[in-house]
Amino acid sequence: MIELRNIRKTYELGGETVHAVDNLTLTIDEHEFVAIIGASGSGKSTLMNIIGCLDGADEGDYILRGQDIASFSEREMATIRNREIGFIFQQFNLLQKLTALENVELPLIYQGHGLGHRKKRAIEALTRVGLAPRMSHRPNQLSGGQQQRVAIARALVTDPAIILADEPTGNLDSGSSREIMALLKELHAAGNTIVLITHDDHIAAQADRRVRLVDGKIVSDSKFPEEVTAS
Amino acid sequence: MKITQAIKMAFSAILSNKMRSFLTMLGIIIGVLSVTLLVGIVQGATDSVTTQIEDIGGSKLIVNIISPRPSFISLEDLESLENKDGIAKIAPTVSGVDMATSEGSSIDVDISGVTADSSTVDGVKVGSGRFVEDIDNEDRLAVAVIGTKIAKELYGQTDVIGNTFTMLGRSFTIIGVLEADETGNINSTDTNVYIPITLAQRLLKQSTITSFNVTATSVENVAQARKTLEAYLDRNVKPISYESDDDKGYFVFNMGDILTAFNNVMGTMSALLGGIAGISLVVGGIGIMNIMLVSVTERTREIGIRKAIGAKHSDILIQFLIEAVAISVLGGIIGLALGGVTLYALRDIMDLDLKLSFPVSALAIGFSLAIGVIFGIYPANKAAKLRPIDALRYE
Numbered sequence: 022m023i024e025l026r027n028i029r030k031t032y033e034l035g036g037e038t039v040h041a042v043d044n045l046t047l048t049i050d051e052h053e054f055v056a057i058i059g060a061s062g063s064g065k066s067t068l069m070n071i072i073g074c075l076d077g078a079d080e081g082d083y084i085l086r087g088q089d090i091a092s093f094s095e096r097e098m099a100t101i102r103n104r105e106i107g108f109i110f111q112q113f114n115l116l117q118k119l120t121a122l123e124n125v126e127l128p129l130i131y132q133g134h135g136l137g138h139r140k141k142r143a144i145e146a147l148t149r150v151g152l153a154p155r156m157s158h159r160p161n162q163l164s165g166g167q168q169q170r171v172a173i174a175r176a177l178v179t180d181p182a183i184i185l186a187d188e189p190t191g192n193l194d195s196g197s198s199r200e201i202m203a204l205l206k207e208l209h210a211a212g213n214t215i216v217l218i219t220h221d222d223h224i225a226a227q228a229d230r231r232v233r234l235v236d237g238k239i240v241s242d243s244k245f246p247e248e249v250t251a252s
Numbered sequence: 253m254k255i256t257q258a259i260k261m262a263f264s265a266i267l268s269n270k271m272r273s274f275l276t277m278l279g280i281i282i283g284v285l286s287v288t289l290l291v292g293i294v295q296g297a298t299d300s301v302t303t304q305i306e307d308i309g310g311s312k313l314i315v316n317i318i319s320p321r322p323s324f325i326s327l328e329d330l331e332s333l334e335n336k337d338g339i340a341k342i343a344p345t346v347s348g349v350d351m352a353t354s355e356g357s358s359i360d361v362d363i364s365g366v367t368a369d370s371s372t373v374d375g376v377k378v379g380s381g382r383f384v385e386d387i388d389n390e391d392r393l394a395v396a397v398i399g400t401k402i403a404k405e406l407y408g409q410t411d412v413i414g415n416t417f418t419m420l421g422r423s424f425t426i427i428g429v430l431e432a433d434e435t436g437n438i439n440s441t442d443t444n445v446y447i448p449i450t451l452a453q454r455l456l457k458q459s460t461i462t463s464f465n466v467t468a469t470s471v472e473n474v475a476q477a478r479k480t481l482e483a484y485l486d487r488n489v490k491p492i493s494y495e496s497d498d499d500k501g502y503f504v505f506n507m508g509d510i511l512t513a514f515n516n517v518m519g520t521m522s523a524l525l526g527g528i529a530g531i532s533l534v535v536g537g538i539g540i541m542n543i544m545l546v547s548v549t550e551r552t553r554e555i556g557i558r559k560a561i562g563a564k565h566s567d568i569l570i571q572f573l574i575e576a577v578a579i580s581v582l583g584g585i586i587g588l589a590l591g592g593v594t595l596y597a598l599r600d601i602m603d604l605d606l607k608l609s610f611p612v613s614a615l616a617i618g619f620s621l622a623i624g625v626i627f628g629i630y631p632a633n634k635a636a637k638l639r640p641i642d643a644l645r646y647e
Contacts, residue, residue: 070641073560075560075640075641075644076639076640076641095565096564096565096566099559099562099563099564099565100562100564102559102560102561102562102640103561103562103563104562108560108561110644114553114556114557114560114644115557116554116557116558118264118268127558127561128561128562130257131558131561131562131563131564131567132562133254175561179562
């Protein structure tokens with residue numbers, strides 16, 4: 022499903038060359054629930070940008086569903102982001118002027134779908150995250166947990182290959198965090214592939230597989246076949 | 253993304269910031285308003301003068317003899333030039349002013365000594381009675397055709413044929429009354445008195461003819477008629493000087509020439525005023541560009557989110573470009589509507605034939621569309637070029 026081979030990404034920072042991602046190789050299969058763990062500066066955000074097609078790697082191959090992303094143009098990357106990837110951000114990143122329903126419809130607008138089809142699928146997605154009753158609310162009328170659920174609905178609505186969650190609970194209280202994690206596990210159980218990026222071991226422990234990054238390199242990659250309970 | 257969706261997005265962005273959108277639009281509104289108003293007024297004035305000149309006739313020539321030395325132009329000569337070589341009719345005129353009085357009432361009048369042809373050449377319309385005939389000239393009869401204003405002033409009514417009044421020390425019998433002049437021209441015929449030219453020459457003490465109006469057989473034959481006239485005038489008018497063609501001692505004007513010259517002047521004026529107003533449109537465009545640049549910066553995060561969930565370069569470009577174009581075209585439409593309303597209001601106030609012409613409207617809308625595209629493309633491209641990771645990081 023996702024195959025990263027010898028990926029390298031460097032930045033110039035104050036005259037110094039920083040290897041954000043250093044010769045990294047990683048394979049993620051379909052239906053996996055993977056957590057990528059690392060402290061700040063470990064390169065996990067850079068890796069997420071590359072997996073999410075928000076940024077290209079300097080070196081290496083990235084194969085997503087059999088497509089060689091490294092050779093893709095800006096325009097093709099946009100299409101991949103639109104169809105294959107569902108983003109969930111720490112800051113939710115909803116458009117404040119749109120209602121929950123309109124926010125969820127947005128990816129479908131860029132696919133060129135008509136209003137009827139968009140509405141139907143957006144309501145389905147909102148129903149899955151339990152927010153259908155609040156679909157005409159704007160983000161500022163929703164709690165943090167509710168906003169994140171709208172964002173999850175937006176990520177789900179295109180039926181993407183991967184759901185990419187970047188610190189999805191970072192801005193939430195513990196109650197909302199539990200709800201969101203439960204929702205992600207539910208989605209995983211329903212067959213979605215989820216990549217979770219976090220610095221928090223407790224959050225990561227809820228994934229089936231944990232990949233730990235230090236200085237742009239993988240230092241451990243472990244699978245937990247059995248259900249691990251959260252603390 | 254579908255274009256209807258892009259338009260919807262643009263309008264919701266415009267509506268979400270009404271005050272700013274309106275102020276941005278104001279530049280275009282004022283620009284289009286001034287273009288339509290200025291061009292409309294110049295065109296209205298041109299049209300009204302053109303109609304007046306055309307009323308008098310494009311096939312008409314006016315001859316003025318300015319040589320101070322005596323010329324030898326007689327009524328008989330002019331009569332002999334008629335009906336050949338492009339000339340249809342010649343109406344010599346001797347004119348003067350005096351006061352007409354009758355039973356204590358009086359009015360200042362413009363006196364024209366005319367021949368029978370003058371009514372057709374000058375386009376005079378007789379309402380009741382008859383015009384000056386050849387027999388009146390042969391016998392130097394003291395008869396007069398008068399304008400309606402004179403009739404009303406002297407007798408309080410226009411049914412005055414057969415009445416007499418005093419003018420130039422003679423008693424005149426009214427044989428006809430002109431139609432009321434409703435053209436609104438400055439040279440209204442309402443205060444004109446037409447009398448036989450032979451009598452006028454004697455009473456006004458003008459033995460020579462210093463001006464006459466000529467009609468060519470058709471507009472196409474004006475040049476030939478002019479040639480014939482000039483040949484005759486060269487023989488009979490003594491030049492002021494033999495050195496220059498400008499000093500031949502006479503002028504022949506054609507209404508068509510005057511019209512062409514006038515239209516040229518008005519065309520230049522229209523372009524000049526339109527151009528000045530056009531500058532304000534460009535200034536309006538710069539205002540749009542300024543606000544769009546601010547808007548792109550403010551909405552960097554929105555652009556990042558849109559790009560992250562799959563908006564292409566072209567989607568963002570179109571969204572912002574349509575926003576700029578919508579502002580300027582909306583401004584153009586409002587400006588045009590205001591311009592139209594003002595023109596029609598001025599038409600009633602100033603009594604000018606002002607109208608909002610289709611070419612001007614189309615040009616105004618087309619121009620504001622172009623302004624929107626020209627000044628919107630740079631900010632839109634700036635938005636579209638933002639890299640999603642940079643835009644998402646923007647606070």
